[in-house]
Amino acid sequence: MSDTTDNGQVLTTQDGKPLKAALRRALRREKLRAFLLIAPLLIFVLITFVAPIVDMLFRSVENSIVADTLPKTVIELNKWDSSSGEAPGEEVYAALYDDMLIAVDLKTHTRLGSRLNYEQSGISSLFRKTGRRIKRMDEDGPFKDQFIGADKKWGEVETWQVLQQFSPRYTDGYFLNAFDAQRGPEGIEMKPENEQIYMFLFGRTLFLSIVITLSCLLLGYPIAFLLASLPLRTSNLLMILVLLPFWTSLLVRTSAWKVLLQQQGVINDFLVWTRLIDDAGRLVMINNQTGTIIAMTHILLPFMILPLYSVMKTISPSYVRAAKSLGANDWTAFWRVYFPQSVPGIGAGAILVFILSIGYYITPELVGGTSGIFISNRIAYHISSSLNWGLAASLGTLLLVAVLVLFVVYDKIVGIDNVKLG
Amino acid sequence: MANIRGAAVKYDSVQKSYDGESLVVKNLNLDIPPGEFLTMLGPSGSGKTTCLMMLAGFEPATHGEIYLNDRPINNVPPHKRGIGMVFQNYALFPHMSVAENLAFPLQVRNVPKSEQEQKVQRALDMVELGAFGNRRPAQLSGGQQQRVAVARALVFDPELVLMDEPLGALDKQLREQMQYEIKHIHENLGVTVVYVTHDQTEALTMSDRVAVFNDGVIQQLSTPDDLYEDPQNSFVAQFIGENNKLNGKVLGVQGEECLVELDDGTQLKADRVNVSEVGERTTLSLRPERVEFDTNDTMDNLVNGRIEELIYLGDHIRVRMNVAGNDEFIVKVRNRGEKRKLHVGETVQVGWALNDCKALDAVA
Incomplete structure (x- = not known):
């Protein structure tokens, strides 16, 4: 569209204003009104949801505590060569004395201590101890000997290496930790085998989520098929049965599984009673992976059935009839004609169940024991028990990235347009 | 084939x-x-x-x-x-x-x-x-x-x-x-x-x-x-093609023919299809294109009717008439560019052959 006519004149309204400007002004009111309608929700979401999450994720790289608590020391320490094998010179200790005096007044030195304790144990007590002794030190120095006298750790290279390593305002330390890696003398290296945990947990989370998704699909597909092919009255009744768990508390459902699956539980008692297993050989079905898989499959099943059902509902029965009239037996008609048309429902259901289960927390916590917990349980532990929020944030970021990557892979394989919720 | x-x-x-x-x-x-x-x-x-x-x-x-x-x-x-x-x-x-x-x-x-x-x-x-x-x-x-x-x-x-x-x-x-x-x-x-x-x-x-x-x-x-x-x-007469219905009862039967008295007293001769007894109710079925305005005395059935409506359809003209008390009586006239003009309100004579009028089972 051009705003000039053939002879170069600008199109105008009756009173001579340019037409395009007039159109923009006319539409501006509409746009503003539309925006005002969504503004409350937008602001609410931004303030209560997006901003805290961004802030939380930012903690995975943020590390200003060293630079804020010990500003002078950090500057002096930058001049020190950590590979020299010797503790830094007097000027660093002098700076440390100045910084510590202030920090002790503000009581921030203990906080710094517990932060650095994540990186090397013992630093927390070092800072506490030094904090108690700092007032008694001679103001005129020399400080190096006084500090080493307070705690001989101040004379060790490792202590200063940690301080120097975490003196920048941003760190990759949390992420290295989340990858089970650490920064050694030779640069980045994997942690010793027996300290690696997070990659293993990520792997288990992915594996169990896939298993749960597959078992939801196996159990849900026939039910959705039944729902879609039964007459409306019957299928409505069955649909209520499918939705019933939705209306029951998650905790109640999970606890019910505890009752059913435990070693003195209903299922084991029944099996013993029918002599299928003897009393000594009761099955362990709870507080391990089996428990997690069973309980989560049950809880997430409706998320598989509903998209499958809504897609299957749209597949006309005449397709299968046509296939049969063309000579296909029941299985061929299903596999070559019905199943391909239900794939969008499988796609939608699978991705829904998978993404829900990969971040699931409460059920693994309750029935997972130690072998059935997910990465999210570890994140929760760092948020509420160990208070290592930086590590929790980096694990959370990794989980988010992993889901996004899987989403892209999924899009490449299945195609996101192939996903239909109804 | x-x-x-x-x-x-x-x-x-x-x-x-x-x-x-x-x-x-x-x-x-x-x-x-x-x-x-x-x-x-x-x-x-x-x-x-x-x-x-x-x-x-x-x-x-x-x-x-x-x-x-x-x-x-x-x-x-x-x-x-x-x-x-x-x-x-x-x-x-x-x-x-x-x-x-x-x-x-x-x-x-x-x-x-x-x-x-x-x-x-x-x-x-x-x-x-x-x-x-x-x-x-x-x-x-x-x-x-x-x-x-x-x-x-x-x-x-x-x-x-x-x-x-x-x-x-x-x-x-x-x-x-x-x-x-x-x-x-x-x-x-x-x-x-x-x-x-x-x-x-x-x-x-x-x-x-x-x-x-x-x-x-x-x-x-x-x-x-x-x-x-x-x-x-x-049913077949109604379902296939267009059809005029005239209700009456059988007065007399002679071979394949029968005489029917309509509810207003008009008497018509019809082809006997599925009526058998005198006195039986019947519905006469008559295709709209078999009704003629150019009547002559040799026709089996001759009736007067009033033209209620004329609908011009190009190749033919649909004439809705009131015949024997039935004002849904349709006649299709082929458009041959004739001089003779029909007018709404006019009373004219229409006629048709006995064979085109079928005496069938009675419908309401």
Whole structure:
């Protein structure tokens, strides 16, 4: 569209204003009104949801505590060569004395201590101890000997290496930790085998989520098929049965599984009673992976059935009839004609169940024991028990990235347009 | 017909009930010779589609037996009957290309690959869609989808093809064109076709014979012209073509003729179709185009009527008249550019031959 006519004149309204400007002004009111309608929700979401999450994720790289608590020391320490094998010179200790005096007044030195304790144990007590002794030190120095006298750790290279390593305002330390890696003398290296945990947990989370998704699909597909092919009255009744768990508390459902699956539980008692297993050989079905898989499959099943059902509902029965009239037996008609048309429902259901289960927390916590917990349980532990929020944030970021990557892979394989919720 | 290779179908006292309380199909006996194009015509709920589905094998017969080439097929599952079928909404598999759709019946029959391609191409050429093999059904127009559906039902050389209102979703012009195409394909291949529709024009255009269904019973089974010219009862007369109804009672019967007194006292001579006794109520059926304004004394029936309305339709003029108390009496006058003009409100004499007036069972 051009705003000039053939002879170069600008199109105008009756009173001579340019037409395009007039159109923009006319539409501006509409746009503003539309925006005002969504503004409350937008602001609410931004303030209560997006901003805290961004802030939380930012903690995975943020590390200003060293630079804020010990500003002078950090500057002096930058001049020190950590590979020299010797503790830094007097000027660093002098700076440390100045910084510590202030920090002790503000009581921030203990906080710094517990932060650095994540990186090397013992630093927390070092800072506490030094904090108690700092007032008694001679103001005129020399400080190096006084500090080493307070705690001989101040004379060790490792202590200063940690301080120097975490003196920048941003760190990759949390992420290295989340990858089970650490920064050694030779640069980045994997942690010793027996300290690696997070990659293993990520792997288990992915594996169990896939298993749960597959078992939801196996159990849900026939039910959705039944729902879609039964007459409306019957299928409505069955649909209520499918939705019933939705209306029951998650905790109640999970606890019910505890009752059913435990070693003195209903299922084991029944099996013993029918002599299928003897009393000594009761099955362990709870507080391990089996428990997690069973309980989560049950809880997430409706998320598989509903998209499958809504897609299957749209597949006309005449397709299968046509296939049969063309000579296909029941299985061929299903596999070559019905199943391909239900794939969008499988796609939608699978991705829904998978993404829900990969971040699931409460059920693994309750029935997972130690072998059935997910990465999210570890994140929760760092948020509420160990208070290592930086590590929790980096694990959370990794989980988010992993889901996004899987989403892209999924899009490449299945195609996101192939996903239909109804 | 040059090459008849169709199958013979026989319904032997077939009954069908869905709920065990009422019969949808009541005692159906029907013989379809090889190569015939038979149409089951009737209003919705008349049982015609049920009859087709029983033949295809998707509905079991409650009683009776269906024979295909003298072989009872009640216990043969649909995929072993070898019957081609065209569905109402085509039922083309949306996830397969046109060629894959056509190859499907050949694949499940383990036809060799090279022969498959050859047959698919031949079938596509038959419906003039030779270049469309790689398209998806959704990329085709309604008429093209329809042709693919026909080609798919024929590609595995079935002896019998069933069509369930296949043209229902097309617009009028395309529907007429497809009627001729299907008719020609039938003539060329010589297969037996059983065609279900509720559209009488479609039935009359295409069929060798038409079975008119109502209420689960075949009301009349005859060729299209017999159906129109000699309806056997009031339902058929009403359902096929346009029709004037005149109610009265029989005054006298003489051979194939009878004398009927209408409710207003007018006496008319009529062809006796299914009335037998004097005094019986009857409905006279009369086609609008058989009524003449150019009357003469040799005509069997002469009546005066008042012109109520004139509708100009180009090739003919519809005249709505009040004749013998019936003000829905329609006369079709061919437009021959005559000098004689009709006027609303005018009372004129109309007449028709005895044979064009059928005395049928009484309807309200």
